Amino acid sequence: MSWRFVSLPPQDGYHMITSFVAVAEYINNGGKNTFLVFYAKEPFVNVGVHQEVWLEVDLEFARKMGIPVVRRDLGGGTVVITPGEHDYFIVIRQEDAPKNPNELYQKFLTPVVNVLRSYGLNASLRDQDIVVNGKKISGNGAMTHGNAVVIAGNILLSLDVDLISKCIKVPTEKFRDKMAKDMSEWLTSLEKELGYIPPREEINKKLKEAFEKDLGIKFEESTLTPEEIELWEKLAKEKANEEWIFYKDNRHPDIHTERCVKISSAVALCHVDYKARKLLRITLKVVNRKIDEISISGDFFVMSPKGFIEYLEDKLRGVPVRIDEIKEVIVNVFNEKKPIIFGFDENDLANAIAEILNKPEIQEVI
Known part of the structure; x- marks a missing residue:
């Protein structure tokens, strides 16, 4: 050849x-x-x-x-x-x-x-x-x-x-x-x-x-x-x-944090670095016991489909902060899109989010 x-x-x-x-x-x-x-x-x-x-x-x-x-x-x-x-x-x-x-x-x-x-x-x-x-x-x-x-x-x-x-x-x-x-x-x-x-x-x-x-x-x-x-x-x-260079930053401008903080009785913002096969960085904003916004970033590789992470983030918005419901959405999205990912799987992602939900700052608002 x-x-x-x-x-x-x-x-x-x-x-x-x-x-x-x-x-x-x-x-x-x-x-x-x-x-x-x-x-x-x-x-x-x-x-x-x-x-x-x-x-x-x-x-x-x-x-x-x-x-x-x-x-x-x-x-x-x-x-x-x-x-x-x-x-x-x-x-x-x-x-x-x-x-x-x-x-x-x-x-x-x-x-x-x-x-x-x-x-x-x-x-x-x-x-x-x-x-x-x-x-x-x-x-x-x-x-x-x-x-x-x-x-x-x-x-x-x-x-x-x-x-x-x-x-x-x-x-x-x-x-x-x-x-x-x-x-x-x-x-x-x-x-x-x-x-x-x-x-x-x-x-x-x-x-x-x-x-x-x-x-x-x-x-x-x-x-x-x-x-x-x-x-x-x-x-x-x-x-x-610059719109491209900072697109991920600009997609989540209101949740730039490297720690966990309770903002009010109904609002909390939390970040966690979770080591799967590759690093997962999850930042989560909870409002009225629901995911208001989530950022999934890290050094993993999504070979296909294009835009999978953004699609998954959008699907998780509005989901009640109960790990069983969150995991169900994650599994459904993985089944629907059948992504080829090197670095983490659906269980890793659910475990990373579960780690955030167990933080005291999140527990206080849910």
Whole structure:
């Protein structure tokens, strides 16, 4: 089977996070499976589609340093993208992709694992990440776009822990110091492991060889079509719009809180971070013993359908704050929409909401 291999020059954040959509449209129109590779021209903060910027990013520092905040169409956590990464997008027809996320990652990330092993590194796949001796060297995520499946990932060439830790929102400076120390312990890079950074051309050559061997495909060196470039420019411009960047924040402007507070005898507002397979951040406003508003955010991945989280939030509004009724709505929505989610299931969500309902501030108003 013939694939395109497209190597692009360095890009800004808005172009990086929209490139694969233009390629997915090309594939939806009958184009070839494509491996796209490039890297960031400058640092930017990249938040997941299901995250609230105010909860994740130190906006004061980012603005002071002129570091853009960019919201991608993929799930996952907030990452700070720097020129020290080698980024790739694997965009394929749906019929060529396993439906199970674990099998999908296994199939298409094994060649990347093998590239790292070719440098003598003890690399292995852990969920959707690639680790070397237990330390993450490659983060990956997946989504569907029409009839195309996209896997986005990177190989860390070098690591600027100081910059990354300063871009992320933390409760205290002491916590930031601990986070920087922790990141040094659970993240690694080729520079750290090898003592040098291999040339990008060499990494590309190894990626091509590994994918051809492991998947039984043949690459042709290619470029994007004029139609892809035209759509890409349009999408990048849209993603630079603040309405998109802060859409999740602006969807819930009245429930920005990281704690629990009783507002009146009938109103309470509460936030909880719940660790399922991925982090779930739930903020809930109760008015007159009903869910007045709920925000479901976090670093999970919803591969399909598009807009599932917003649909679920809307369905939960107005539901009495009894866990059996809430769980019934959640189960019904999951049965109706049949979402493909990596990071949590309906039981995790019900348990996270149950944890909020047990908070004293909520108990006092119900």
